Amino acid sequence: MGELMNYLREFNFASVFLRLVLAMVFGGMLGIERAKKRRAAGFRTYMFVCMGATLAMMLGQYETELLTAMWANSIEAVGNKVDVVRFGAQVINGIGFLGAGTVIVTGRQEVKGLTTAAGLWASACAGLAIGAGFYECALVALLLMWMSIKIFPYIETVIVERARNMNIYVEFSDMSAVGEIISCIKGTGANIFEVDINKTAHHTLNPGAVFSIRLEKNISHAEMLARISNVEGVTTINET
Numbered sequence: 001m002g003e004l005m006n007y008l009r010e011f012n013f014a015s016v017f018l019r020l021v022l023a024m025v026f027g028g029m030l031g032i033e034r035a036k037k038r039r040a041a042g043f044r045t046y047m048f049v050c051m052g053a054t055l056a057m058m059l060g061q062y063e064t065e066l067l068t069a070m071w072a073n074s075i076e077a078v079g080n081k082v083d084v085v086r087f088g089a090q091v092i093n094g095i096g097f098l099g100a101g102t103v104i105v106t107g108r109q110e111v112k113g114l115t116t117a118a119g120l121w122a123s124a125c126a127g128l129a130i131g132a133g134f135y136e137c138a139l140v141a142l143l144l145m146w147m148s149i150k151i152f153p154y155i156e157t158v159i160v161e162r163a164r165n166m167n168i169y170v171e172f173s174d175m176s177a178v179g180e181i182i183s184c185i186k187g188t189g190a191n192i193f194e195v196d197i198n199k200t201a202h203h204t205l206n207p208g209a210v211f212s213i214r215l216e217k218n219i220s221h222a223e224m225l226a227r228i229s230n231v232e233g234v235t236t237i238n239e240t
Helices: 002-009 011-036 041-068 072-078 086-094 096-102 114-131 135-150 152-162 177-186 221-229
Strands: 166-171 190-196 209-216 234-239
Touching: 002 011, 002 135, 011 041, 011 114, 011 135, 041 114, 041 135, 041 190, 086 096, 096 114, 114 234, 135 152, 166 177, 166 221, 177 190, 177 209, 177 221, 221 234
Parallel strands: none
Antiparallel strands: 166 209, 166 234, 190 209
């Protein structure tokens, strides 16, 4: 087994083929979960990012082989020093433009796309590990990343539902409803940290506001939303 792993870490056709296939599978497994949730970067995006990072790392290894073998005499005569490891570093920097394209701030003052951007960055890092032949690291990373996307959201939901702090986005028919909403929230004993009012919401003519509050222990998130929804003039409500 050790001899096989050493062979696959060498720079040959078998190892190149294996690394690209692993990158395709790795990126695809992460991306398919994002695609199911209709995220901007999904199955093919993750696949391309992971394979591209793998190619960049293998290109660095290929350049190293040329500089130390085929072009060794020329390099020694010229005295030129080349750091081919920088290929991988540029991948990490370059992935930023893709991540930035997936992060948006909605009209409801919600930040969307951070998980997708982080996943793309992690997928690129995994591609670099695969391209370097660090198979053990890549497989462990795949397992942990898959758990983060598939399993941990359920744990996160439980934690968020039990949290005392919450942000509530509310749309209402006119500004006079703001006072009634604030009275409703304070009537439960909750503390209001901040109220961010938009006189015209992004997708409707109705005004909207984001209320940042801290709940009392005797009231749940669902109950707070239900109470606010009963306020006269409220047209839309959800937790952000």
